[in-house]
Amino acid sequence: GAGVSQSPRYKVAKRGQDVALRCDPISGHVSLFWYQQxxxxxxxxxTYFQNEAQLDKSGLPSDRFFxxxxxxxxxxxxIQRTQQEDSAVYLCxxxxxxxxxxxxxxxxxxxxx
Amino acid sequence: DAKTTQPNSMESNEEEPVHxxxxxxxxxxxxxxxxxxxxxxQGPEYVIHGLTSNVNNRMASLAIAEDRKSSTLILxxxxxxxxxxxxxxxxxxxxxxxxxxxxxxxxxxxxxxxx
Numbered sequence: 001g002a003g004v005s006q007s008p009r010y011k012v013a014k015r016g017q018d019v020a021l022r023c024d025p026i027s028g029h030v031s032l033f034w035y036q037q038x039x040x041x042x043x044x045x046x047t048y049f050q051n052e053a054q055l056d057k058s059g060l061p062s063d064r065f066f067x068x069x070x071x072x073x074x075x076x077x078x079i080q081r082t083q084q085e086d087s088a089v090y091l092c093x094x095x096x097x098x099x100x101x102x103x104x105x106x107x108x109x110x111x112x113x
Numbered sequence: 114d115a116k117t118t119q120p121n122s123m124e125s126n127e128e129e130p131v132h133x134x135x136x137x138x139x140x141x142x143x144x145x146x147x148x149x150x151x152x153x154x155q156g157p158e159y160v161i162h163g164l165t166s167n168v169n170n171r172m173a174s175l176a177i178a179e180d181r182k183s184s185t186l187i188l189x190x191x192x193x194x195x196x197x198x199x200x201x202x203x204x205x206x207x208x209x210x211x212x213x214x215x216x217x218x219x220x221x222x223x224x225x226x227x228x
Contacts, residue, residue: 033215045215045217048214050213055213056213093157097214098213100214102214104156107155
């Protein structure tokens with residue numbers, strides 16, 4: 001079956017622009033995670049959804065970062081007024097439940113100029 | 114979260130076994146040991162996990178020390194496709210209901226496989 005998909009795969013933004021990154025999880029997966037991966041580093045947790053409820057947003061680096069999953073399936077990570085330090089790969093993962101194996105998408109590489 | 118320590122890099126030849134070590138001296142009794150790997154330009158993928166006993170699956174084997182303070186991921190016959198960053202992660206099934214299963218990645222081990 002289809003895995004986790006993310007779009008766009010690459011995004012270039014000018015500093016100050018808003019961006020929206022989309023994640024399509026595996027159908028039926030209750031849990032959805034967002035991670036941020038800086039160059040040469042391991043992924044770092046941003047936020048977690050259980051169905052449509054955002055239960056953990058402790059990893060969001062600032063109030064410029066906002067995530068939603070309104071119908072419990074597709075999720076969008078929005079970054080307002082992008083800064084150069086936001087440049088990273090943003091990874092989405094889904095799983096049947098919070099403690100199951102996570103299935104990752106290919107990521108969106110964001111470059112802020 | 115309990116931390117893990119892995120070598121920064123390792124090298125192997127194709128068709129040979131690879132043993133990737135991980136130290137986790139502060140592991141708690143409820144922590145499972147998970148391994149994920151990340152191939153170039155891809156998201157991480159699950160490899161294997163275990164609690165106390167050694168585990169085998171189609172991808173790899175996981176050998177866990179008796180005191181659980183270390184573990185080793187074993188790739189029985191490395192192929193070029195196994196070149197990736199390997200992450201050893203501790204994960205408790207319910208850490209007071211606040212972790213919600215998030216994965217805490219370290220730097221991982223970069224595995225290079227030579228033809």
